[in-house]
Amino acid sequence: MQFNFIANAQVPSLSGRTLPVIDPSDGQPYDEIQRSSPADLHDAVGAAQQCLYATWRSTSAVERGRLLYRLSQLVTEHADELAAIEQRDCGKPTRQARADAQALARYFEFYAGAADKLHGETLPYQQGYSVLTWHEPHGVTGHVIPWNYPMQIFGRSVGAALAAGNTCVVKPSEDACLSLLRVAELAAQAGFPAGAINIVTGLGHEVGDALARHPGIDHISFTGSPTVGTLIQQAAAERHCPVTLELGGKSPQILFEDADLDRAIPAVVNAIVQNAGQTCSAGSRLLIAQPIYEDVLARLGKVFESLRVGPAALDLDLGPLIRASQQQRVWDFLSDAQVAGIPMVAQGQIADDAPESGFYQVPTLLRDVPPDHRLAQEEVFGPVLAAMPFRDDEQAVELANATRFGLVAGVWTRDGGRQLRMARAIHSGQVFINNYGAGGGVELPFGGVKSSGYGREKGFEALYGFTTLKTVAIRHD
Ligand code: NAP
Ligand code: MG
Numbered sequence: 001m002q003f004n005f006i007a008n009a010q011v012p013s014l015s016g017r018t019l020p021v022i023d024p025s026d027g028q029p030y031d032e033i034q035r036s037s038p039a040d041l042h043d044a045v046g047a048a049q050q051c052l053y054a055t056w057r058s059t060s061a062v063e064r065g066r067l068l069y070r071l072s073q074l075v076t077e078h079a080d081e082l083a084a085i086e087q088r089d090c091g092k093p094t095r096q097a098r099a100d101a102q103a104l105a106r107y108f109e110f111y112a113g114a115a116d117k118l119h120g121e122t123l124p125y126q127q128g129y130s131v132l133t134w135h136e137p138h139g140v141t142g143h144v145i146p147w148n149y150p151m152q153i154f155g156r157s158v159g160a161a162l163a164a165g166n167t168c169v170v171k172p173s174e175d176a177c178l179s180l181l182r183v184a185e186l187a188a189q190a191g192f193p194a195g196a197i198n199i200v201t202g203l204g205h206e207v208g209d210a211l212a213r214h215p216g217i218d219h220i221s222f223t224g225s226p227t228v229g230t231l232i233q234q235a236a237a238e239r240h241c242p243v244t245l246e247l248g249g250k251s252p253q254i255l256f257e258d259a260d261l262d263r264a265i266p267a268v269v270n271a272i273v274q275n276a277g278q279t280c281s282a283g284s285r286l287l288i289a290q291p292i293y294e295d296v297l298a299r300l301g302k303v304f305e306s307l308r309v310g311p312a313a314l315d316l317d318l319g320p321l322i323r324a325s326q327q328q329r330v331w332d333f334l335s336d337a338q339v340a341g342i343p344m345v346a347q348g349q350i351a352d353d354a355p356e357s358g359f360y361q362v363p364t365l366l367r368d369v370p371p372d373h374r375l376a377q378e379e380v381f382g383p384v385l386a387a388m389p390f391r392d393d394e395q396a397v398e399l400a401n402a403t404r405f406g407l408v409a410g411v412w413t414r415d416g417g418r419q420l421r422m423a424r425a426i427h428s429g430q431v432f433i434n435n436y437g438a439g440g441g442v443e444l445p446f447g448g449v450k451s452s453g454y455g456r457e458k459g460f461e462a463l464y465g466f467t468t469l470k471t472v473a474i475r476h477d
Contacts (some may be wrong), residue, residue: 002033002042002177004201007047013202014039019174022402023090024320025311027357033177036202037053038210041169044198046218048140048167051195056167057137059193064163065115070190071183072108075101078186086151086179087312091359094315096275099440100151104183104363106442107155111163111463118164122333128477135467137165138242139218142211144204144232147176147322148278148381154180156442158246160462163194169217170199171208173224175322177201204228215239219466222246223280225379226451243457244465246280246447248379249407252400253283253436254390254422257291259412260434261299267436268385269303271410273363276309276318276320277383278326281408281446283436285369285376286387287399293389295366300387301346304365309383310351311358317382320359325475327359330382334364339374343367345387377403393418397425406449410436412466429456 001018003010013034020029034040056064075082082104083097092100120133121421145153150172158168165296170178180199187197211217212235222232223246225357236243253262253268271283288296309318316369321327337344345365354360363383369376373384388398400409406428411433423431429448438444445461447453455465 002031002181002201004034004036004044005181005197005199006044007051007198007420008188008192009204011040011043013037017235019202021089021178022175022323024322024359025088025313026355027324027359030088031178033174033193033201036200036207038207040202041200041207041210041214042453043173044169044200045140045214047195047198048169048215049216052139052167054159055193056165061165062114062119064165065112067191068112068115068159068163069475071187071192072105072112074186074190075108075183077104078182079105082151082179082182082456085182089178090147090150090176091312091320092275093312093317093319094266096319098330100149103440103442104155107152110442111159112290114460114463115389115432118467120469124304125473128475130474132472132474132475134470135164135464136470137467139166140164140216141168141219141466142217143168143170144208144211144220144222144224145170145172145180148171148275150176150281151179151183153223154183156457156462157223158197160457161221161466164466166219167196168198169211170197171211172199174200174203175303176199208342209235212236217241220244221457229453233475244447244457245453246457247453248280248381249405249428249448249452250285250379250403251281251283251405251408251410251428252287252310253410254286254287254396254400254412255289255292255296256396256413256415256418257289258412258414259292261292261296263434264412265296268300269307271436272316272385273307275381276321276361277363278381282436283378283408283410284385286377286385287390288387289396289398290389290391297345297365297387300365304346304348304363307348307363307364308351309348309360310354314351316351318363321361321382322359324359326381327361327442330361330380330384333375333380333382333384337366340373342373342375371399371402373475379405393421397422401427403453407452408432409438428452
């Protein structure tokens with residue numbers, strides 16, 4: 001049985017209700033989490049406020065950084081344990097679960113180093129004045145975390161929020177709580193004061209909604225679907241609470257005829273296969289220059305056929321999807337593709353010993369996907385790659401920008417001028433040239449435009465999002 005984590009203690013929900021924890025590899029329940037109510041959330045906010053005023057506001061930036069560094073070390077020491085927890089809870093192949101634990105440690109390490117480097121300015125003003133700016137914490141920050149990368153998204157948002165001097169209330173997805181509850185214990189062990197990090201588990205429309213509405217939450221960081229992002233934004237608007245939204249994408253990988261295909265093809269595959277396609281920055285659209293279209297599809301088809309999906313512990317190319325409804329969502333997209341006559345180039349295979357009750361989906365490569373079809377417009381959040389040809393640079397830009405999203409884009413060309421022209425013309429938060437994702441890039445600001453959301457997480461830039469600027473004007477003539 002798992003409990004909420006409030007003020008450095010394990011706390012049952014006030015109602016005593018629980019939810020099952022399901023292993024996506026076999027669809028079976030193996031643990032329970034608390035099904036919290038708004039009253040539990042209220043207690044967590046109280047603990048965070050208490051910590052903020054009693055302790056955290058007077059904790060120096062140097063000390064906040066040291067605590068984060070200690071936590072980073074503890075996460076590294078417990079990386080295998082955390083990876084094993086995440087593997088079972090989320091169905092992540094071993095390499096992915098380990099990479100997530102390492103990334104969590106790296107986020108805490110990065111923000112440990114950044115905590116005492118967030119400084120304001122002195123501004124030139126009229127004679128007889130001195131003007132200063134301070135980056136002050138919002139106060140209590142609320143973090144609504146999705147199930148696809150719980151540790152990484154916790155690291156990037158809670159790490160930055162704590163470094164900037166906030167205390168945190170976290171609502172993980174009901175499908176992926178266990179690793180974060182363990183990390184909160186490690187934070188207490190590292191020396192974080194009671195109330196600095198609080199985790200309340202439960203359903204999105206119950207406890208997530210309560211977080212968005214709670215007057216004691218001074219900033220909300222949300223990662224998830226555009227639909228829920230809108231609800232969060234509406235709730236926050238009632239009390240003018242600032243919000244950072246990361247809402248996913250339909251990110252294009254663009255292959256020009258001069259692309260280094262030996263480098264591009266493995267990166268294209270990885271960008272849609274990683275985490276079984278359940279990645280906000282998945283490269284889910286593939287735009288290919290007409291002259292190399294058939295060649296690229298033939299090469300990619302061979303790779304797709306060799307990909308294997310199976311139980312997370314087997315550490316194959318893909319694990320299961322997170323839950324049955326996500327599997328159904330992918331099936332619905334694929335049956336729509338069939339109805340529309342969209343040709344399938346290749347599919348991977350499910351391992352023979354994968355339990356029937358697991359939530360498996362083979363990676364699938366589709367071609368000639370019409371740019372206005374929902375497979376080219378909407379986030380599948382599964383291992384489905386939609387390929388389409390383009391005539392020239394102009395059409396490549398037009399197609400790249402022709403969705404409501406704008407999170408990430410990959411451009412593959414050796415032509416330096418074209419690299420920069422594309423980077424300028426593509427409307428997205430990140431553009432990768434001759435690579436995709438820069439290996440995770442903890443240091444690199446990340447976020448979207450249009451319906452991919454707004455605000456930036458990761459990198460030093462995230463610290464500004466977790467602070468508000470105060471201007472202090474002193475007259476001394
Ligand atoms: P979701 O509903 O947006 O869930 C994201 C987070 O919001 C979870 O912690 C969820 O809690 C919470 N939540 C749900 N309803 C809420 C509400 N009314 N108020 C406040 N919080 C709420 O995403 P999902 O249903 O898990 O996945 C649906 C689709 O979202 C996916 O297919 C994918 O397209 C997209 N998605 C994107 C990302 C990303 O990284 N951008 C991540 C996840 C999902 P519960 O899980 O406990 O309900
Ligand atoms: Mg689970």
